[in-house]
Amino acid sequence: MPAVPAEPSGPRPLGVAVAPTGQPAVDAGLARLAEADHLPVGGHLGMYEDVHRGLRDVLASLDQHSGPPAPSPTPDRPDRHDQ
Numbered sequence: 001m002p003a004v005p006a007e008p009s010g011p012r013p014l015g016v017a018v019a020p021t022g023q024p025a026v027d028a029g030l031a032r033l034a035e036a037d038h039l040p041v042g043g044h045l046g047m048y049e050d051v052h053r054g055l056r057d058v059l060a061s062l063d064q065h066s067g068p069p070a071p072s073p074t075p076d077r078p079d080r081h082d083q
Contacts, residue, residue, distance in 0.1 A: 013037035014037070018030045018031070018033075018034075023058065025054060025057075025058045026055065026058055028054070029051045029054045029058075030051075032047065032050070032051050033047075033051060035047055036048075
């Protein structure tokens with residue numbers, strides 16, 4: 001009976017596929033997560049914190065409107081009567 005090859009010891013890349021989001025800053029952060037496969041465990045935390053900070057900044061920027069203000073709702077006209 002042939003010997004079954006042993007699984008490699010140590011960490012292995014997860015091989016998780018990431019779909020592009022269309023938001024360059026988010027895509028760059030997600031691409032950085034792949035670096036974890038090549039970093040020693042001690043480097044994971046700093047990299048995760050950096051990516052988290054970048055994603056948080058993207059979300060915060062969504063709250064800042066760069067265009068014209070949204071139109072205000074039209075108040076009911078007092079001369080209008082429902083019949």
